[in-house]
Amino acid sequence: MKRRAHAIGAAVTFFALLTALAWQSNSTTKSRRQSAAANPPVTFNRDIAPIFYHYCANCHRPGEAAPFSLLTYKDAKSHAKQIAAVTQSRFMPPWLPEPGTFKFADELRLSEEQIALIAKWVEGGAIEGEASDLPPKPEFVEGWQIGKPDLIIKAEKPYLLPAKGTDQYWNFIFRTPVNQTRWLKAMEIRPGDKRLVHHANVLVDRTQSARLQESSAGAGFGGMEIKIESEGFDPDSHFLFWKPGTVPYTEPEGMALRLDAGTDLVLNIHLQPSGKPESIQPSLGLYFTDHPATRFPMLLQMENDRKLDIPAGAKDFIVTDEFTVPEDVQLLAIYPHAHYVGHDLQASAKFPDGARKPLIHIPAWNLNWQAVYRYATPVDLPAGTIVSMRYSYDNSEENPLNPNDPPKRVTAGNSSNDEMAHLWLQVLPRAAASGANDPRRALQEAMARHNVEKNPADFEAHYNLAAMLQARGKLAEAMKQYELALQLRPEDATVNNAIAGVNMAAGHPDAAIKYLIAALHARPDYFDAQYNLGTALAMTEDFKGAEEHFRAAVRINPQDANAEANLGGVLAETGNLKEARTHLERALALDPNNALARENLDQLKRESPHNQ
Amino acid sequence: MLARLLALTTLLNSSYSLRELSARRHEIGGVLLVLCASLLLAAGQQGIDLAGAAVDPLKQAPGKVIVLVFVRTDCPISNRYAPLIKEMNAKYAAGAAFYLVFPDKDESPEQIRGYLLEYGYKMPALRDPEHALVKKSQVKVTPEVAVFDAKRELVYRGRIDNLYLDFGKARRAATTHELADAIEAASKGVAPPAAAVDGIGCFISDLQ
Numbered sequence: 001m002k003r004r005a006h007a008i009g010a011a012v013t014f015f016a017l018l019t020a021l022a023w024q025s026n027s028t029t030k031s032r033r034q035s036a037a038a039n040p041p042v043t044f045n046r047d048i049a050p051i052f053y054h055y056c057a058n059c060h061r062p063g064e065a066a067p068f069s070l071l072t073y074k075d076a077k078s079h080a081k082q083i084a085a086v087t088q089s090r091f092m093p094p095w096l097p098e099p100g101t102f103k104f105a106d107e108l109r110l111s112e113e114q115i116a117l118i119a120k121w122v123e124g125g126a127i128e129g130e131a132s133d134l135p136p137k138p139e140f141v142e143g144w145q146i147g148k149p150d151l152i153i154k155a156e157k158p159y160l161l162p163a164k165g166t167d168q169y170w171n172f173i174f175r176t177p178v179n180q181t182r183w184l185k186a187m188e189i190r191p192g193d194k195r196l197v198h199h200a201n202v203l204v205d206r207t208q209s210a211r212l213q214e215s216s217a218g219a220g221f222g223g224m225e226i227k228i229e230s231e232g233f234d235p236d237s238h239f240l241f242w243k244p245g246t247v248p249y250t251e252p253e254g255m256a257l258r259l260d261a262g263t264d265l266v267l268n269i270h271l272q273p274s275g276k277p278e279s280i281q282p283s284l285g286l287y288f289t290d291h292p293a294t295r296f297p298m299l300l301q302m303e304n305d306r307k308l309d310i311p312a313g314a315k316d317f318i319v320t321d322e323f324t325v326p327e328d329v330q331l332l333a334i335y336p337h338a339h340y341v342g343h344d345l346q347a348s349a350k351f352p353d354g355a356r357k358p359l360i361h362i363p364a365w366n367l368n369w370q371a372v373y374r375y376a377t378p379v380d381l382p383a384g385t386i387v388s389m390r391y392s393y394d395n396s397e398e399n400p401l402n403p404n405d406p407p408k409r410v411t412a413g414n415s416s417n418d419e420m421a422h423l424w425l426q427v428l429p430r431a432a433a434s435g436a437n438d439p440r441r442a443l444q445e446a447m448a449r450h451n452v453e454k455n456p457a458d459f460e461a462h463y464n465l466a467a468m469l470q471a472r473g474k475l476a477e478a479m480k481q482y483e484l485a486l487q488l489r490p491e492d493a494t495v496n497n498a499i500a501g502v503n504m505a506a507g508h509p510d511a512a513i514k515y516l517i518a519a520l521h522a523r524p525d526y527f528d529a530q531y532n533l534g535t536a537l538a539m540t541e542d543f544k545g546a547e548e549h550f551r552a553a554v555r556i557n558p559q560d561a562n563a564e565a566n567l568g569g570v571l572a573e574t575g576n577l578k579e580a581r582t583h584l585e586r587a588l589a590l591d592p593n594n595a596l597a598r599e600n601l602d603q604l605k606r607e608s609p610h611n612q
Numbered sequence: 613m614l615a616r617l618l619a620l621t622t623l624l625n626s627s628y629s630l631r632e633l634s635a636r637r638h639e640i641g642g643v644l645l646v647l648c649a650s651l652l653l654a655a656g657q658q659g660i661d662l663a664g665a666a667v668d669p670l671k672q673a674p675g676k677v678i679v680l681v682f683v684r685t686d687c688p689i690s691n692r693y694a695p696l697i698k699e700m701n702a703k704y705a706a707g708a709a710f711y712l713v714f715p716d717k718d719e720s721p722e723q724i725r726g727y728l729l730e731y732g733y734k735m736p737a738l739r740d741p742e743h744a745l746v747k748k749s750q751v752k753v754t755p756e757v758a759v760f761d762a763k764r765e766l767v768y769r770g771r772i773d774n775l776y777l778d779f780g781k782a783r784r785a786a787t788t789h790e791l792a793d794a795i796e797a798a799s800k801g802v803a804p805p806a807a808a809v810d811g812i813g814c815f816i817s818d819l820q
Contacts, residue, residue, distance in 0.1 A: 067688040164695035275694035400777035
């Protein structure tokens with residue numbers, strides 16, 4: 001029925017056109033007719049449907065993020081002029097980067113020709129065309145996009161989005177129910193109602209540090225940016241990102257993400273009120289592989305937040321950062337990030353041969369459409385390549401997204417009214433990781449050095465570089481950095497303890513003692529410092545003094561086998577054999593493989609058999 | 613589709629009698645007459661309420677300002693304005709009568725009832741399938757509003773406020789409030805600061 005009605009409508013159009021033209025000269029009529037014959041009209045079925053199917057339908061179909069479907073002629077017709085306008089302005093499809101040297105996977109950018117074709121279709125009356133021209137409808141997977149997940153975790157409590165107001169940022173903590181280390185090859189993020197969520201990021205929290213921000217377990221917490229603490233050498237490695245239209249990315253063989261028991265996954269989502277109250281309860285689908293990781297990508301964070309002090313009204317405030325890659329790496333993906341004042345974001349690479357090529361250029365940044373961009377083919381960055389970021393900020397009143405009206409000074413910070421200048425790179429080192437020779441350590445050291453150069457008055461920068469150098473066995477240099485950190489915070493327990501550790505490793509327990517005393521002065525319940533001071537005193541044969549601190553260590557952490565073993569050891573040295581034995585046995589109960597406790601207990605039994 | 617647009621304009625802007633129309637029928641063909649017959653119902657300035665009765669909102673609430681708010685169930689921008697539209701309706705209830713107007717002929721009364729329930733709207737809703745009210749109000753997108761004073765003169769047409777700058781670009785909060793200004797001016801019988809300011813939203817012209 002519908003199709004007939006349209007056919008009649010088209011016939012009337014033609015008639016009306018001819019009538020109108022009859023008022024004009026015959027020659028005009030002729031030339032119009034000729035060009036019409038030479039250029040057949042643009043039709044939905046032949047010309048437009050293939051574009052919409054490829055570029056739009058992934059979101060513009062029932063149940064997906066877009067507000068209306070574009071799968072049928074009728075759908076498209078009832079938005080035709082709007083489609084012409086938003087494709088012309090490049091608001092749709094949402095794709096921020098300019099075309100550049102390196103192509104991204106799944107580029108959603110219409111060509112000028114395609115945009116012109118859509119405009120021409122609308123000008124020509126948005127006609128349907130011949131049924132036989134219509135290509136088959138694209139097939140979409142229903143439900144989980146890459147099959148049933150091995151594990152599905154749902155947020156414990158929904159988040160209630162108010163009907164009105166500004167954009168909201170919420171964090172859900174998923175307590176991963178795995179009781180042994182698993183290898184994650186893919187994750188589907190289901191953000192809840194796709195129409196409301198602009199983007200979502202999952203952060204791997206190996207130390208459960210985000211839980212401290214929840215008012216009660218499972219409650220979640222607000223906030224746009226979150227800080228995850230890490231212990232030891234375990235750099236972030238994967239982008240876990242969702243935006244409308246995302247199909248989950250399956251990691252290549254050997255690049256799975258390690259998921260240990262007790263690891264939390266923190267989902268950070270950006271929501272926009274819809275006009276009515278909404279309840280959002282996301283879930284994650286996890287896909288595992290039996291193959292542990294053999295290749296270890298790493299996320300490098302370039303930034304220059306310290307330079308973000310943007311005067312009110314500034315139109316083109318520039319912030320830059322430059323990082324020289326110390327190892328041959330492949331650049332897999334890139335993720336620029338700024339807030340609402342960020343305007344033009346660029347990153348480029350200057351290769352060792354002198355050539356400079358753009359890595360990404362976003363001329364009109366819009367936080368709402370932020371994304372991780374994965375290169376279609378990894379980009380080789382040989383050692384010595386200089387990666388530069390150059391971000392421009394518009395803090396004038398002409399920037400409609402400016403959070404302040406009238407504009408005011410904007411500095412770095414985690415809230416959406418503050419700014420950020422971040423550029424994340426996912427790189428895969430060329431060299432294989434083999435034991436102590438992990439190329440990621442060189443990358444991290446270089447990044448830590450860079451941060452110290454950028455921020456010479458930053459305690460954390462010095463501390464992180466020192467820790468990195470210490471881990472790589474560069475003790476003298478590590479000591480220099482720790483001392484700079486200590487100058488900045490003379491009373492900090494962590495750095496005092498770390499300096500003592502370097503002294504002890506270098507065979508100078510006597511030099512370590514005053515730092516440990518300072519550390520414990522700042523933090524009496526600091527297990528590491530109590531343990532280290534016990535050890536340092538024992539090394540200088542002050543066993544009575546050592547006993548006091550090992551006792552304190554055992555009190556703070558009764559589950560530590562080494563502390564029990566050492567307490568047993570120093571008690572034996574002071575002649576308190578009975579109690580020594582109790583602690584050595586406790587150490588073995590905690591860790592049957594504790595060699596020191598076993599050795600000391602055997603010796604004790606040999607030397608004082610009557611005590612059995 | 614062009615023909616329908618032309619016919620509609622002609623019909624609304626002139627005073628053809630039925631006889632003249634049927635005379636034209638012979639020139640243009642049978643299709644138009646069918647179209648015109650359905651147009652007659654909505655001709656002038658009438659909408660259709662959800663029970664199917666023709667309603668001329670400008671003949672209601674004598675002495676009050678009339679506010680027509682044009683929305684579309686699948687337009688995310690007009691949806692996002694729902695809380696503000698409800699607030700304004702409540703705030704100005706004493707001096708202004710609000711009508712939600714749905715210009716998409718494909719939105720059924722049942723669909724609209726569900727929508728009103730979902731968004732908690734408690735104001736009268738009119739369908740405007742032939743765009744009689746759209747034409748009278750000269751609105752271009754959803755959400756735009758038309759404000760008529762007590763004499764039923766159109767004193768303002770356009771956006772509710774300046775929250776949106778473009779598609780996907782909204783301020784944190786609006787800094788100008790054209791609808792509120794227009795209602796207050798119309799209540800006092802003075803001209804509002806602006807007679808028309810285009811809104812950002814879903815094109816009504818796509819709905820012909």
